[in-house]
Amino acid sequence: MPNPTLDRTDLLLLAELQRAGRQTNAELAERVNLSPSACLRRVQRLERDGVIAGYRAVVDPERLGLGLQAFVRVQLSRHDPSAIEVFGEFVNQWDEVVACHALTGDMDYLLQVVVRDLEHFSRFLLDHLLNQAGVDDVNSSFVLRTVKAFRGMPLPGR
Amino acid sequence: MPNPTLDRTDLLLLAELQRAGRQTNAELAERVNLSPSACLRRVQRLERDGVIAGYRAVVDPERLGLGLQAFVRVQLSRHDPSAIEVFGEFVNQWDEVVACHALTGDMDYLLQVVVRDLEHFSRFLLDHLLNQAGVDDVNSSFVLRTVKAFRGMPLPGR
C-alpha cells in the first residue's frame, strides 16, 4: 500500500491541489489536459491511496490576532516511556502548540508555538510548559520573519 | 483591514474548514446551523478579508517516498542586506526546504527540510546549503517522531 507509482500527471494534479485545493474538477481537468471524468478518477485514487490525506483551509494567523510565533526546544527531565507519553498528551491538548516533533540532537523536542503576543507566550510557558509536563529545560526562539512559508510537499521529478 | 470581528459562527466555520476544507457548502451549513446561502456569504467574506488565505490538499510525504525530515539551524557568514536577500532567494528556490524562518537567538534561520533519505539530505547540504548561499554554520536535527502534526491555527475562544 505504499506507492502505486505516480506518473507525471499525478504529480501535476498534486502540485495543483497543493496550490489551490478547492478548484472545481472541471478547472483542474483543463489545467492538466484531462477530461473531467478521467481527472476525477485520478484524484479519487490519490485520496483512496492516502497520497492526499485531506484538504485544509489556510488561515492567516495575523487576522486572528495571533501575532507571535516561536520555536521552543524542550528537554524532558525523565525519559522513561510514561514521561514521554504524558508529555505527548499535554502537547496535543495545548492549542498554542501547532506542531511538535521529537528530534535527534541536544534537545528532545521542537515545538512550534502560535500565540497572540509575548504576554500570552509567557503565560503559556509558565502555566503549562514548565509547570505540568515534566520539562527540564526550554530554549525559545521567536520568529522575526517568514522567509519561506509552507506551501506543500516537494514533488519529485518535474 | 485587520480584523472585522469574527463571531462564534465564524470561528466554527474556520475550525470546520481547517479540518475539512473541501466539504460542500450544504454540509458546512448544516454543521454550523445556518442556511446554505447564509453560510456561503460568511465563507466568502472570510475569503475576501484574507482570514482564509486559500485551500490546500494535504499530501502525505511518506507516500511520495519522502521519508526524512530535518530542522536545520543556519548561521550566515555575513549579515548585510544583500547577503540576506541572496540567502532568501536561494531558500525559496530549493524544493527540499518547505519552510524557513528568521529567528531570534544564536542562529539566524531555521529551515524545515523534507527529503527522500539521508543521502538526499547529504547532497542537499553539500551541494546547496553549504556551497552557494553564504552560510557559515549549520546544525541539523532529524525528526524521529511527529508528536503533533500541524492541523491549523488555534482559534481563540471556544
Add this chain to the structure above:
DNA sequence: TCTGAAAGCGCCTGCAT
C-alpha cells in the same frame, strides 16, 4: 443579517471505446 426559491453549473455514474 437571515431564509427560501429558482436557475445554472459541476459532479459523478454508466457505458462505449
Add this chain to the structure above:
DNA sequence: ATGCAGGCGCTTTCAGA
C-alpha cells in the same frame, strides 16, 4: 485506461422579512 451523456445535487443569486 479515456471520453461522452444524463440525472441529480449543489452552488449561487435574488426577493422578501
